[in-house]
Structures are given as C-alpha cells and as structure tokens.
Amino acid sequence: MIWTLPHIVAGTMVLSITAYVLLAGADFGGGVWDLLATGSRRDDQRALIANAIGPVWEANHVWLILVVVMLFSCFPAAFAHLSTELHVPLTLMLVGIVLRGSAFTFRAYDRKDDIVQQRWGLIFSIASVLTPVLLGMCVGTVAAGNVPLHQSPEAAVIAAPTFVARYVSPWWRPFPISVGILTLTLFSLLAATYLTVEAQQPETREGFRTRALGASVAVAVAALVAALLAQRDAPLVFAALTRGVRAIVLLSVTTLFALTAIVSLWKRWFQVARVAVAAEASFIVWGWAWSQYPFMLPPTHTIESLAAPRSTLLWVLGTLIVGTFILLPSFFYLFRIFKRGDVLEIEH
C-alpha cells in the first residue's frame, strides 16, 4: 500500500464515515428503539432516547455533509457518477433524513398530548429505520461493483438500456439489501449499548442491556447472511474479505470486539461494552473500505484515477487539518456537557 495524496484524502473520508456511523448511526438507532419501545417502561425509554439525541444529532449529522463535500471536491467524477446511478435510493434516503430530523424536532416543540407526540414519534422512528437501510444499500451496491463507471454516457446506456436495469436493479438485490439490514442492526446495537451507559434508572438500563444483547446477535446474523450472499452476489467483496493474512486479521479483530461487546454486556460492564461496540462498528466500516481498496468505484476505477487536481486535494486536506483543531475541542466540549450521565433538563 502506497499512501499518495488521493489515498490520504480517501482515508480521511473513511474516518469521517466512521465518525458518522459511531455518532449519527447511534442517533438513528435511537429511533429504532423508539419504535420498538414496549412495556411499562416505554415512556422512560423514549424520554431517555430523546434526551440522548436532542443536543447532539444536528452536529453528528454534519459528518455526512462533510463526506459529501469531500467526495464532490476531491473525487468529482465519482460523486457525479454515484448520484446519477443511485438517484433513486439516495432520494429516498434524503426523504428519510428530512422526516427523521424534522419529526424529531416537531415532537419536542409540539403539544405534549399523547396523540400529537405519538404521531411525530411514529414518523421519526419509521424514518430512523428506513434511512440506515437505504444508506447501507447504497454502500453495498458500490462495494459489489454493481454501478461500474463506463467509458462514455453511450456505453452506460448500452450496458443498461432500460430504466429498471440502470436505476433500480443495481441496488434492489439481495446483497445490497443485506448490507442495508446489517447497517440497521449495527446502528441499533450502537444506540442500545450507548443508552445502557446513559440510562439513569436501573430498569431502563436493563431494558437496553437486553436490547443490546439482542442487537449483537442480530448484527452477527446479518453479517453472516451478507457474507454468504457476497459469495454469489458480490465476489469482489467476498474475495477481499476472505483471502490473505490481512483479511483474516481484520475479520478476527472485528469478531474479537463483537465477542467482547457481548461478554461485557452480559457482565454489565457497560463502559467496556460501549468502547467494544464502537470498535466493532469501526472495524466493520474499515472492512468495507478494505474490501474495495484500491478501488473507489469497483471493479475498474481506483481512488487515484478519480482524484481531483492536486491543488484541490491539498487545499481541502489543509482545511480539514485546520478545521479539526476547531472541531475536536468543540465536540469534546459538547459531549462533556451532555454525556456526563446526569438527568437533562430541557427548557420549555
């Protein structure tokens, strides 16, 4: 592996995606548990989720915007290509993002009667379920090489002459769907595990512990199904993740963190579990990045071949470095204020 400038920029994008998964992913997962809130502790669970997401979701969401900006600045041909071929799932994902964010805010500021709150809660939670699935589907589609970049617009039309062949079939297949479900289970696992740390009441904490354990199993099953489907549907991904020493090390480390998460949840070492699921999720993201490397648009176009002029890469990278010095302390401050683990009082 030679680290050229485009590789450094692409690596930075992978780190941004990791941050998005660990932070915003858990916010989406919170919506999943809002939908699945049951039993006598239902209202406590929902209040805990709302308090956990409220102050941070907008900041967490910006990681996605950063990835989009870096993609169109530094790999413009890839951005143009993906937003053309994945127009349909990306548009649906955007609808999900809009509904999730606005319904969550509307719920916080609308009347407190049950009917009104439930209506916004339902939109918020359904959008929280669908958005990660669509995001994962887009990732799976790219990784499988289902949207190859053609030599010319004419070649693209010849390769996929109908609307369905070009704009639906690449992503509406078992493997991308399985990646979508893996994403959803992973986000739910992150949320449930973080919430065990943030919960104040023991019963609520136990509820999320059970959910986190369930989600751990769901992630394992979803990963296994995705792997089995990859063998047939995404041979590039399967080959990259099964062959070679690096692949085996990567898989082993991911599995190790997944097991650590389960054991520490079982033993109620919630702080350890939080770190372990974050590591597990990070390694899943990096596994995806590794499975594509050195391609950005498999099976033909590498990171280097899609890179923007050097001046742009340098300036964007410079901005990122300077920006990080402002961003990281700000994030640290934000989380120090709100994730201390005491009860949050919202002004109404």
Added chain:
Amino acid sequence: MNDLLAARSQMAMSLAFHIIFAVVGMGMPALMVISEWRWYRTRDPVLLDLAKRWARGTAILFAVGAVSGTVLSFELGLLWPTFMKHAGPVVSMPFSLEGFAFFTEAIFLGIYLYAWKRISARAHLAAGVVVAISGALSGAFVVCANAWMNAPTGFTMTDGVLTDVDPIAAMFNDAAPAEVVHMMLAAYAATAMMVAGIHAYALLRGTLRPAFHRAAVQTALFVAVPAVLLQPLSGDFSARDVAKRQPIKFAALDAHLHTGPAALVLGGWVDEKTLTTRGAIEVPGAVSAVLHFDPNAIVPGLASVPVSDRPPAGIVHMAFQIMVGCGLALALVGAWGAWRSWRRRRGYGVPLPADRKFLLALIATSPLGFIAIEAGWTVTEVGRQPWIVQDFLRTAEAVTPMPGLVIPFVGFTLLYIGLAAIVTYLLWRQILKTGVTPLSGESPVISATTEYSVRQ
C-alpha cells in the same frame, strides 16, 4: 414537463425553501444573543425570557434548515452531476469551509439550546456568539460558491477538461464581495423585520406581557434598521457589479432590450419574442446616467446576444422590480424608525413600540424582506440562464440523464409544503404561549398605547 424543466423546478423549489431557513439561521442567533447580552448586563428577566423564546423558534427553524440543506448538497449531484463533475474541485474551498462553519454552528447551537442550566451564564452567552458568527460565516461561504457560478475563475478549460485549478482564486472571485455583502444584509434585514412585525402585531392586538414584546421589537429594530438602510447602497454596488460582469443579466433585469442608452423601465412585461415591453413607464437614459454618469452612454441590450444565450427577461425584470420595491419599502420604514428614535432621544414623541402607526407599518412590511430575498435569488439564478456556469457550461448540458424527474420534483414539493405548514403552526403556537391572544377570564388586556398613556 420535460426532465430539464423538472430538474430546474426541483432545484428552484429546494433553494427557495431552504433559503428561508438559512437566512433565519443567520439572523435569529444574532437576535437571541443580543437579547441575552442585554440580560447579562441588566439582569432584566424579560430579556432572558425573550432570548429563550427566540431560541426555541430558532431550534425548529434550524432543524428544518439543516435537513433541507442536506437535501441540497445531494441534489447538486442528483440533478446536476455534470456541473459538479467540473465545478466540484474548483468550488471545493467555500464548501469545505462551510462544512466546518456548519459543524461549529450545530455543535454550539446544541449547547445553546440545551445547556441553559449546565454551564455558566458567561459560557452560555459565548456559545451563542459562536453560533451567530459561524452561522454568518457559513452563509457567506455558500454565497461565495454561488458567486463563482456568476464569475467563474481559478481554472483553465482545455478540451472540456479543467486544468490549473486554483480553489483560492475561485473562492475569492469577482462576484463574491458584492453578493456576500448583499446576502448578509438581506438575511439580517429580513429576519429582524419579520420578528419586529410579529411582536408589533402582539403589541397592537393587546397582550398580557407588553414588556416582553416591547423588548422584542426594540432588539429586532436594533438589527433591522441598520441593515435595511445599508441594503440600498449594497444593492447599488451589486447592480453596478452585474452590469460590468454580466451585461446580459443586467439587460434582462432592467428590461433593456436593444443596445443603446438604457432607460429606467418601471413595471411592464417583456415579450421576449417581439423584444418589446408592454405597459411600462420608462425614464429614458436614467440607467445609463446612473451607471456611467452620462444619459447617452451605450449599454448592451438583451438582443446583443443570440436567442439561445438570452435569459427569460420577463421573469428576471419582474423579480428585480419586486426585490427593489420591497427593499425600498423596508428602507423607508427603517428611516422612519431611525428618525423617530432620534427625536425620542431629544424628548419628543413616544417610544417606538408605543406608536400605533409605526407598529402598523412594521406589520405591513414584515414579510417583505423574505419576498425580496426570493425575488433576488430569482434575479441572480434565472438571470444567469441558459448558463449554469456563466459562459462555460449550460444548464441543459449539466442535467442528469435520469428520466422521470417530475416524480422527485412533485414529491419534494409536497414534502416541503407539508413542512412549511407544520413549521408555521409550531411557531405560531410558540408565540400564542407568550400571550398574543389574551385568554378569557384573565387580567384585563393592556395594549401598548394604553399602558404608556397610563404611565404618562
């Protein structure tokens, strides 16, 4: 509806929707921070209450702004992939910087909204200041990117490939200064005039908490009056800038159809086929005189370029007139307010929030800032057509090959209409709670004017 028209309509609709929230995201933090600052100095609880009330409105609007902005960042590619393929690396700087400004704004807004009781008053105020500054910066950066589309620079185009890309030169393009100043002033003017109008309505109708609404009107005017008075100057600077750099856009907005001395064309509708204007009042030579200090100075007309290079002058001219009309009306109200408060300092008249006529004027003009912003964006965007990047890339060449674009257009339109209705309702609820409509059975209504007359 063909796909190009659907794509343009979706983009126009998304921008028209988002810009309201983006502008409020610049203006409201300034207002709430000023109110909190005044509280910090005086410890008058009304001012703190006002800052909190405004913060809650800001929270609703900012959330919708954040998600509709995300939609736009994707739509750049979903609708205009060819544009982004070329423009992406060149306009990378303002967008990257905007990303960080938005990050900072979102982080500190989270702190501002939720940490009233968790951090010291001083730290809270500082968080608000960071929100206001980063909000203003993110707006300025986005406008820099738009300005590049009007004055593309920082690259060389050879055989359809961009070389010698200089992102810094692109960011500081010729159109940026005029556009950024004009948009920032517009954001503060529109938000503050709207806020002043809403609280003026509460005062005029009678309220249980006149002190609250008086403080609101005063704070809003403190921001609005300088902004609306400076905006005509900035507008003049912008118009001269456009006349110099984009003469055809200028010809369209002035309805100056044939090359020659340019008249000031008031009203009327441009018939683009026959190249005539119907129903307009013309002041011959006036625009030439303003631009070049010579009424006979030759200004290029719309007809000086082929039909395929002309923007739809009818819409552009109409939008320009609406923008200027709204801006001048706001400037007049601002001038009146400035004069009145100057007189009041010398001991004449009543304070502004107690003057019924002035309150009525504030209510009447409160939406004009936003109308002017929408119209102004129509001028700059439609006026640039048929180009997406002036003289380099046509809008028709930039559109996505995906068919059936009318479906996402209709879908997003319905979604945004729904959101707009809900946001309006929720904001109205927030104001209702402060007592615009007095509840029956409570203490008698005290209107702004009666309370002052009692005091005097």
